Amino acid sequence: MNILIAFYSRTGYTKELALLIAEELMARGHEVELERIEPLEDENMWPLLWRTQWYWGALALGILSNKYREYFINNYRIPEVEIRSLVHQDVSSFDRICIGCGKQTIVPCAIESYLRIVDGLKGKKVGAFATWAGPPLKHFEVEHLFRPIADRLERRGASLVSILGLSSRYHEYHGQMLGIFEFLSRVRFGKPISYFGVHSEYGRKNMKLFLDELIKGSTDVKESRGWRRSFQGTGIRGVASASLWTTLGPLRHEFKKRFLERYR
Numbered sequence: 440m441n442i443l444i445a446f447y448s449r450t451g452y453t454k455e456l457a458l459l460i461a462e463e464l465m466a467r468g469h470e471v472e473l474e475r476i477e478p479l480e481d482e483n484m485w486p487l488l489w490r491t492q493w494y495w496g497a498l499a500l501g502i503l504s505n506k507y508r509e510y511f512i513n514n515y516r517i518p519e520v521e522i523r524s525l526v527h528q529d530v531s532s533f534d535r536i537c538i539g540c541g542k543q544t545i546v547p548c549a550i551e552s553y554l555r556i557v558d559g560l561k562g563k564k565v566g567a568f569a570t571w572a573g574p575p576l577k578h579f580e581v582e583h584l585f586r587p588i589a590d591r592l593e594r595r596g597a598s599l600v601s602i603l604g605l606s607s608r609y610h611e612y613h614g615q616m617l618g619i620f621e622f623l624s625r626v627r628f629g630k631p632i633s634y635f636g637v638h639s640e641y642g643r644k645n646m647k648l649f650l651d652e653l654i655k656g657s658t659d660v661k662e663s664r665g666w667r668r669s670f671q672g673t674g675i676r677g678v679a680s681a682s683l684w685t686t687l688g689p690l691r692h693e694f695k696k697r698f699l700e701r702y703r
């Protein structure tokens with residue numbers, strides 16, 4: 440197959456993942472073209488953060504209310520930036536398209552611009568991949584990034600057939616953010632964020648699964664059960680109960696080891 444990998448990578452982590460994806464696709468015998476999406480003007484990290492100030496409150500409210508979160512994800516607007524002219528302005532000759540970015544609270548503005556101006560998306564099967572600092576939190580990371588991308592692709596007549604989100608373990612706004620993510624990762628998944636890293640076993644396995652689904656192209660991510668479940672999730676209650684269950688995990692393990700197995 441002839442596959443295009445278009446990516447926006449501000450600090451280089453998603454570029455690294457894009458290259459790994461390209462390598463794997465070529466090893467499978469596919470032809471790959473790369474397109475780096477770049478804003479025309481340099482983006483300084485603080486104005487970049489300021490651009491998404493309107494979303495912070497909404498993100499917090501979204502944890503408390505499923506209805507609000509659903510509304511917010513369906514309706515949030517992403518400012519656009521001017522991007523450099525594309526090498527592959529028309530993507531109609533590609534069999535599959537991969538679009539990648541680093542998560543910037545929401546979908547990066549450069550990706551919003553790309554999805555608006557690129558030609559030939561109609562009927563295309565697309566895979567979306569991302570790096571972010573933290574673990575794959577369902578509401579905060581997966582939904583906030585991939586749902587708007589899926590909606591935009593649908594509006595352009597394309598469908599999202601696979602998704603991949605891995606941790607770069609890097610956050611421009613420094614250690615404190617990583618500390619919070621590390622804490623959330625251990626509480627929510629019982630694992631450090633390195634477990635979800637690009638070069639981890641989890642990363643390699645999920646990259647291969649992502650590509651299997653991309654090539655097969657038979658699932659519309661928006662129609663999949665996992666996707667619907669995530670939309671109808673139980674919000675804070677689900678997160679809290681899952682956390683409790685994970686937190687209780689080591690206790691259950693100790694109890695089994697010390698009492699149940701000893702008296703068997």
Ligand SMILES: Cc1cc2nc3c(=O)[nH]c(=O)nc-3n(C[C@H](O)[C@H](O)[C@H](O)COP(=O)(O)O)c2cc1C
Pocket residue numbers: 447448449450451452453454484487488491540541542543544545570571572573574580606607608609610611
């Ligand atoms: C404005 C901004 C917002 C970010 N928001 C998140 C976030 O919501 N969750 C997260 O895990 N990482 C977040 N990050 C960290 C990046 O997603 C992470 O460093 C990513 O790997 C960068 O990819 P890149 O080097 O390809 O640009 C944010 C970074 C920036 C600059």
